[in-house]
Amino acid sequence: MLKYAFRFPNEDSAFTISDDIFGRVIDTIDTDIAERHKMKLIVSELFMNAYLHGNNRDNSKSIDVEMEIDSELFVVTVKDEGGGIAKERFKEMVASISAPEDESGRGITIVQRISDKIQLFKDSDDKFCIKATKKIKKQAKQPKKRKKKKSLEAV
Amino acid sequence: MLKYAFRFPNEDSAFTISDDIFGRVIDTIDTDIAERHKMKLIVSELFMNAYLHGNNRDNSKSIDVEMEIDSELFVVTVKDEGGGIAKERFKEMVASISAPEDESGRGITIVQRISDKIQLFKDSDDKFCIKATKKIKKQAKQPKKRKKKKSLEAV
């Protein structure tokens, strides 16, 4: 189980590079592009919510992102310093899908639908945490094994 | 003062992406390419040392990298779970430059020469920390100001 833990300032310049950074980590996972896209999407939505809603663009606050990765599971926890989402409200959000004409309000539903489990809680520092767990599909068909050298070629 | 704090597993796949991730953060700093290269180099050398020497390639260990940035200062602290470097040995290392024919042994000297201050210490978790502080030079001549839009163009 590999564990990455990143703390970002709740700042515009940090937001701009965050998805890119998570993408670099997720690209190390041995699975297919569709699975990786889903993992990137989960982190992207949760981070954006922490930045915009949880921390409400307050740049004195910070966002924590933990990613735990093994060959079968991707677990991401995003923590912010806001009031969180009431469980009842969360249940309502994921029970329905946004009306087609809505320009927003799809983040949480997307995360819920592509994750296998979502947990909301407060940690010991009273930070609001959303933890999403996703099983990683094994690659359907593997391209011809490239043997070693892989890291060299990626240089 | 923006503060980033990243924890990486002491693992090959994490090492491969680490410089890239630090580079993304450093590229947000408003200075010239030479200054940014120096900051990237400081973090690269310290991270590599933590990975190879401090944690001795043990992938059950982890590396912490904290970057604190404001308009004038770049402060990076790299922590590993190894025994550290004795202060006397450190002094010797930075006092001399590697012999021209040496293929290794230049990391610490480089960091020392491009930083304004280096501190070695153990933190409260008994992790070995190297903290390098570098003043950020103001850009000598600024290219014609591009006004707003910058973030859009970078999309």
Add this chain to the structure above:
Amino acid sequence: MNISKIADGDIDILCLEGRLDLASASKLKEISRDIVSKKNCKLILNMESVDFINSSGLGALVSILKDTRSSRGSIKITNLAPYVKEIFDITQLSNIFDICDTDELAKSKFAAR
């Protein structure tokens, strides 16, 4: 995100390349504005080179769709990578967007109207 624009008769094609997210959403809306404000506009969004989309990107597409509708125009999305198409399905946006495999297919559908 890079966006390039091709005019093909009365059809406008925007080729999107890169990430369709919060940062690029406003850029896309800005660039589409002139096109979708034309009466009866025909717009193709070629998304072959879009390798990431999130809810902000989808929001921008919905916004453009609404603009086309209010000028009685029409919009088609083409060349979606399967993993991007999946996100349209999950959000049921495949139901309101006309998604075509290729630009040619989209053009022939415009012609058949």
Add this chain to the structure above:
Amino acid sequence: MNISKIADGDIDILCLEGRLDLASASKLKEISRDIVSKKNCKLILNMESVDFINSSGLGALVSILKDTRSSRGSIKITNLAPYVKEIFDITQLSNIFDICDTDELAKSKFAAR
């Protein structure tokens, strides 16, 4: 790192592109091996597109320099970005490498030997 190879008479030119670090150091050494093992080799390392170098990259260059010397060859480094050149200066490696502004200059120096 991308490395491309050009043969120009008895001179070999390697154009390096990207990061010269631990990962690319072994690649560079591997690719240079054939060239520098030739007797009296003349090697130009064009580093115009190297945008990052660290101590591992410098180590690889020193290793190649030693190999050229032991086969009585010679090596020149060209087109260093000023901020990369600075690292050669800090480490005093500018003293042992022949650093030329351009490939042309390097070639004329080879010719003048």
